[in-house]
Amino acid sequence: MIADEKRLDSLVEQFFRESFSTDNPVITEAIKRLLAAGGKRLRPRITLLAAATCGGQPLDHLQLGAYMELIHVATLIHDDVVDRADMRRGVNATAIDYGNRISVLAGDYLFAWIFKNVTANYPPPVPHILSATLADICDGEVLQLRALGKLDVGTNAYLEVARKKTASLFVASAQCGAIMGGGGPEAIDALRVFGDCYGIAFQMNDDLLDVTADQQTLGKPVGNDLAERKMTIPLILALRDGDAAFRELVARCYDGGDDGAIPAILEGIARHGGLSGTRREIAQFVGRAKTALARLGASGAKAELERLADALIDDEEIPRS
């Protein structure tokens, strides 16, 4: 199966290289550049594996898998508009703004292009699932924006954001793969739950890496989430179990704007159990994801999905989006 899985991956890559094209050459190029920049293609992999666990032929669903990756890519394109604030300082504003203009339009076009193709080629409820998923992603991102810097965000509010912003697309990837692979209601539901738990564990692992990995592995500065005043799960757990001095330290940074406190916050997160607590949470959601799969018959594809989930608790082999 590992050989097969590798073959599927390379077919997804081949699809993007050779078959992906839109009617607008500027947009096609912008998207192809982003695709070529890398990514583990976790969402298409989950779609193809979900189809396979339901008895489908993964090769029949390359296009569907590609749409899942492209929804992810479109949200990344719009995130770049959103996150460019810091880079803008000291950079030619016109160039940046020209970038913003094309970025907004390219993301919009990509969403529309996906829906145009999905409504033409896929039966209900696939088009509805994909559009509802995009609504959830945006809803989750707005909730996260509104929660920036709010130290009273607890695990429930965190889970709502993670579920909408991140897990929803893994849910859609697994669920649509199962539907198009010919799965029955029980299998579709099992894969839906898998996607939800996997996606939450994935987001928690992403949060964890932000405060533990080195800059080179991460491709962005360590503590970047803290600099953006995000309420990540390691921070939430450390605040819950930490003392008043730690809360004051975080408040000085999150309310008071003191970025100099970030190294001490990183240290405090570790000291107050934020890292170990996050690892426990991840292990729990990975466990639930695998339990959901237990409702499916044994297959190589199911074993691969289990392996993907386990990789979220294995520091040596962490899938990156």
Added chain:
Amino acid sequence: MIADEKRLDSLVEQFFRESFSTDNPVITEAIKRLLAAGGKRLRPRITLLAAATCGGQPLDHLQLGAYMELIHVATLIHDDVVDRADMRRGVNATAIDYGNRISVLAGDYLFAWIFKNVTANYPPPVPHILSATLADICDGEVLQLRALGKLDVGTNAYLEVARKKTASLFVASAQCGAIMGGGGPEAIDALRVFGDCYGIAFQMNDDLLDVTADQQTLGKPVGNDLAERKMTIPLILALRDGDAAFRELVARCYDGGDDGAIPAILEGIARHGGLSGTRREIAQFVGRAKTALARLGASGAKAELERLADALIDDEEIPRS
């Protein structure tokens, strides 16, 4: 019929005030503010009238009409991100960027929310038409961006942009209204052609107003399109029929960045027949729009659609988006 039409308008407004709501309160408020700021609701009006010409009950299609307006609103929200470049200078960057973040997400959410509802409640091909329309709008806007400042843009390239960027949503409004109103293939096609010709005339009229109306009527500076280096139809026709001195003047502004030339360009557009030529073009497309309607039986709704088209050549009563 005029009384009826007024009643339909107020029902569309009532729908937005009382029935429009998304799952995200921040986004709902942002959209409601924009809706309350005005607009002639031309797209929903065309949807309801198209349904009526096909024998449908306009009241049954308020929601569909609302989706057409909301697609327009979502593109406006993203245009604000795109067009804020100038305002950004000298303004608190963080406030502007926070606005950009929410604007991008609110527009994305609105697109997704519309597709989520349309895929749940409307039969094929309505969801496909709407997503293909959004793809066309973005494609047209990218084409327009790429053509900024290019003096060799001719009427064909202009028409492609106007058709995609502006007319496509009028096409979708008319076509989907006809489909849901129970129209046959002939009526649906007639209304599709109406939407296309109406939409092109509408864009040309918009271009004309930019160089003729006063700032108060327009709600933005006169010559704003010129300041943005857009290739509008009055300018294209004046360049076609003008002399070398006029072309040099425009080049000094469009290539050379000399905004001081704008008053002279405005004067040159008038002198070289840009205004009269545009009025002739508008009259032609309005004529074609009305010819398309001739394939439908007589009805009050059809008369209203004719009146809407005629209003584009009547300076006294110009519909504004």
